Amino acid sequence: MSFSTLSEFATLLAQAPQPDMAAREGAEARNAQLTKPAGSLGRLEEIAIWYAAWRGDARPKLAAPQVIVFAGNHGITAKGVSAFPPEVTVQMVANFEHGGAAINQLSRNAGAAMSVHAIDLDRPTADFTETAAMDEVDCVAALKTGWDAVDPQADLLVVGEMGIGNTTSAAAIGNALFGGAAADWVGRGTGVTDAGLQIKEDVVRAGVALHAGKDALGILAALGGREVAAMAGAIARARSLRIPVILDGFICSAAAATLEKTQAGALDHCIAGHQSDEAAHARLLEALGKEPLVSLxxxxxxxxxxxxxxxxxxxxxxxxxxxxxxxxxGVAAGATEG
Structure with a gap:
């Protein structure tokens, strides 16, 4: 499978495989016979059955999770939307590569293979209040970076990001896709001041107004970043391979939302890992119909x-x-009830 335009990418989304219903039914039947009261493991039961359906195995194993972190720089940082300069993106990529970031520790704890993909950090996207952040060629290239980064042998995928300014990009995407006021979608991100928060709100409002009327993939190109598009590409590739995905926070969910708004059901192979403390993440998860597993x-x-x-x-x-x-x-059915 390949694509060279956003239209061709949308076609791949429309042709994506569905869950294996025989495996799902087998998992449901097995779950009903396990030595526990019916429903006593709560959402764990739902998660396991969902996983089984996507892996095509009524009795699956989870042995090869993959974590991919994509990094990109944003032209809108020149507007003062972040508490940190864009140089921090490069510095954090080095930290990832040397194993010093939180995601390194969490990946190791989870037994996950982790990789980092820095995408043209010396070439930030354009200021989306003036023009599209990416043209179609750049957006397709970023989608392909994500698509190609997925290991076909993985059996669970997590995608993450690093990019100073990308909470502003995510807020603009959310606002453009789901409506409301810019203030509904803007949060403090890296910890901006009240003045910085107002700048973010103004930037989001201007960007959404400039690019109004575009379809979801057009919004991804116009308001996104290379790392945001790469996450969308990786999530789509996972679907093509029947690899379940755990969505991360606000920025990852915004990237994923462009897929769902392009093709209803595009995120059926995804669950929300958590609800972040970024103000609009709960709003975005609700719009996507995803209930987070944890909120910490x-x-x-x-x-x-x-x-x-x-x-x-x-x-x-x-x-x-x-x-x-x-x-x-050798336990009588129902013996664990009570």
């Missing part, structure tokens, strides 16, 4: 919240696949 006040990005819950998803899968059924354990 995180607002780091990098894929950190999603990587944190990889062990939770693995635990759900282990319970489905590893627990004995009543028949296997």
């Amino acid at each position: 006040g995180l607002r780091l990005g990098e894929g950190s919240g999603a990587a944190l819950v990889i062990p939770l998803v693995r635990a759900a899968v282990e319970c489905l696949s590893g627990m004995a059924t009543f028949a296997e354990a």
Whole structure:
């Protein structure tokens, strides 16, 4: 599968595979016979059955999770939308590569392979209050970077990002896709002052007004960043490979939203790992119909919240696949009730 235009990418989304319903039914049947009261593992049961359906195996294993961090720089930082300069993106990429960031620790804790992809950091996107952040060629290239970064042997995917200014980009995407006022979507990101928050709001309002009327992938190009587009490309590639995805925070969810608004159901292979402390993430998850697994006040990005819950998803899968059924354990059905 390949694409060279946004239209061709949209076609791939429309042709994406669906979950394996036989595997789902098998997982549901097995879950109903496990040595526990019906429904007693709550959402763990839902997660395991969802995972089984996408992996095409009623008794799956989760052995090869992958974490990918994409980095990009944003032209809108010149407007003063961040508490940090764009040089921090380069510095943090080096930190990722040397294993010193939170996502390194969380990936290791989860037993996940992790990679970092810095995308043209010396060539920031354009200021989206003046023109599109990316033209179609640049956006397609970033989507392909994400698409090609996914390991076909992975059995769970987390995508994260690093890019000074990208909460402003995410806010603009959310506002453009789902409406409301700019203030509904703007938060403090890296910790901007009240004055900085007003600048972000003004920037988002101007960008959304300038690019009104574009379709969802046009919005991704006009208001996104290279790392944002790369996350969307990786999530789409995972769908093509039937690899389940744990969505991270606000920026990752904004990237994912462009897929869902392009093709309804494009995120059926995704669950929300957490609800971040960024103001509009809850609004965005609600618009996507995704209930977060945890809410711990995180607002780091990098894929950190999603990587944190990889062990939770693995635990759900282990319970489905590893627990004995009543028949296997020689326990009378219903004996665990009460």
